[in-house]
Amino acid sequence: xxTREKIISVSLKLFSNYGFAATSVRQIAAAAGIRxxxxxxxxxxxxxxxxxxxxNHSQLNPVRxxxxxxxxxxxxxxxxxxxxxxxxxxxxxxxxxEVQFTHLILSEHFRNIGELKISISILFEETRKIVxxxxxxxxxxxxxxxxxxxxxxxxxxxxxxxxxxKMTLLPIDQSIFDLAQKHSRFFWQNVKRR
Amino acid sequence: xxTREKIISVSLKLFSNYGFAATSVRQIAAAAGIRxxxxxxxxxxxxxxxxxxxxNHSQLNPVRxxxxxxxxxxxxxxxxxxxxxxxxxxxxxxxxxEVQFTHLILSEHFRNIGELKISISILFEETRKIVxxxxxxxxxxxxxxxxxxxxxxxxxxxxxxxxxxKMTLLPIDQSIFDLAQKHSRFFWQNVKRR
DNA sequence: GTCTATACCGCGATAGAC
DNA sequence: GTCTATCGCGGTATAGAC
Numbered sequence: 001x002x003t004r005e006k007i008i009s010v011s012l013k014l015f016s017n018y019g020f021a022a023t024s025v026r027q028i029a030a031a032a033g034i035r036x037x038x039x040x041x042x043x044x045x046x047x048x049x050x051x052x053x054x055x056n057h058s059q060l061n062p063v064r065x066x067x068x069x070x071x072x073x074x075x076x077x078x079x080x081x082x083x084x085x086x087x088x089x090x091x092x093x094x095x096x097x098e099v100q101f102t103h104l105i106l107s108e109h110f111r112n113i114g115e116l117k118i119s120i121s122i123l124f125e126e127t128r129k130i131v132x133x134x135x136x137x138x139x140x141x142x143x144x145x146x147x148x149x150x151x152x153x154x155x156x157x158x159x160x161x162x163x164x165x166k167m168t169l170l171p172i173d174q175s176i177f178d179l180a181q182k183h184s185r186f187f188w189q190n191v192k193r194r
Numbered sequence: 195x196x197t198r199e200k201i202i203s204v205s206l207k208l209f210s211n212y213g214f215a216a217t218s219v220r221q222i223a224a225a226a227g228i229r230x231x232x233x234x235x236x237x238x239x240x241x242x243x244x245x246x247x248x249x250n251h252s253q254l255n256p257v258r259x260x261x262x263x264x265x266x267x268x269x270x271x272x273x274x275x276x277x278x279x280x281x282x283x284x285x286x287x288x289x290x291x292e293v294q295f296t297h298l299i300l301s302e303h304f305r306n307i308g309e310l311k312i313s314i315s316i317l318f319e320e321t322r323k324i325v326x327x328x329x330x331x332x333x334x335x336x337x338x339x340x341x342x343x344x345x346x347x348x349x350x351x352x353x354x355x356x357x358x359x360k361m362t363l364l365p366i367d368q369s370i371f372d373l374a375q376k377h378s379r380f381f382w383q384n385v386k387r388r
Numbered sequence: 389g390t391c392t393a394t395a396c397c398g399c400g401a402t403a404g405a406c
Numbered sequence: 407g408t409c410t411a412t413c414g415c416g417g418t419a420t421a422g423a424c
Contacts, residue, residue, distance in 0.1 A: 154380060
């Protein structure tokens with residue numbers, strides 16, 4: 001791993017554990033196996049490490065990747081689709097780097113670092129767009145009849161809340177996946193055209 | 195206001211703005227209108243200010259106070275009740291000190307300060323208990339039939355998420371109350387015994 | 389691009405007079 | 407219970423050799 005990537009990687013871990021302000025450049029350097037001053041060959045400041053870290057993360061591993069063919073095939077059976085989609089979301093969110101990233105964004109939410117405004121919405125924007133797309137399609141096909149905006153929130157917010165409240169503490173338990181499944185079934189039961 | 199209360203009050207504001215670690219005892223002293231060293235006549239350390247602040251807040255202004263008679267009278271018409279209850283919750287959460295407290299808990303969530311473990315759940319435990327009580331009663335009276343645990347989460351998590359995502363930035367907009375009302379109607383529409 | 393050495397500052401906390 | 411004065415540490419960041 002290149003030094004720059006190494007710095008970003010250990011910084012994510014440290015920021016997530018201790019918070020951005022409470023993490024020192026010295027700690028980062030030690031964890032990256034270099035001297036403090038060498039950090040400044042890669043970043044102009046501690047702030048810049050955070051900014052680059054967040055920019056990087058938002059581009060790598062996009063949520064849409066979990067929408068593979070296998071999952072899209074299930075769209076003909078919506079309850080199956082929502083159950084599986086929820087599970088894939090939770091699986092993605094349970095990856096260590098995702099847990100760390102969630103932790104970091106929460107702890108710095110609505111703080112302004114240079115030009116960057118950190119907000120919880122960073123964690124969920126893309127997922128919202130995807131679900132809105134899917135529900136819009138379902139509405140066109142008369143599978144559902146309520147407002148797409150409302151349904152998107154009704155489906156996603158319980159999952160989002162699981163991410164924020166229950167998935168920021170490892171290890172992640174099977175019961176969390178059970179919760180998500182129950183919610184998904186309840187959701188479809190209520191919104192399908194009767 | 196006594197000095198001790200003043201310190202707690204300005205600390206909440208500062209911690210919520212800059213984060214606990216990034217707020218200095220000097221800033222607190224300046225905002226409280228005293229010298230740094232005088233802080234230590236009231237608290238043994240900066241950590242202790244945070245601990246006392248959180249302990250205090252959890253005891254003052256309990257959620258159950260919003261369950262006044264007027265609201266309880268509406269229980270005979272559940273959709274009215276849930277709409278009003280949601281509105282009262284949001285009103286409470288929109289008070290400046292509540293917004294600041296939310297901000298603080300989020301930014302320090304799952305950090306351990308001395309013996310105190312900070313968690314998002316602090317923000318929601320009491321509300322969950324109250325709603326569970328109400329739904330249990332409704333189930334006894336055959337107004338609903340689904341599992342109380344599931345319904346509690348289905349009703350509350352969208353509201354909780356509004357608090358975390360939308361109410362940590364002032365000013366708070368009428369559209370947020372509209373969202374909550376839509377959700378409350380949708381919820382009751384789906385859970386009432388058919 | 390890494391190192392050693394160091395500048396300079398603000399931090400939390402304490403001592404002791406009033 | 408407030409103040410002035412001060413301590414010692416650890417913080418970010420830079421200079422300049424290799």
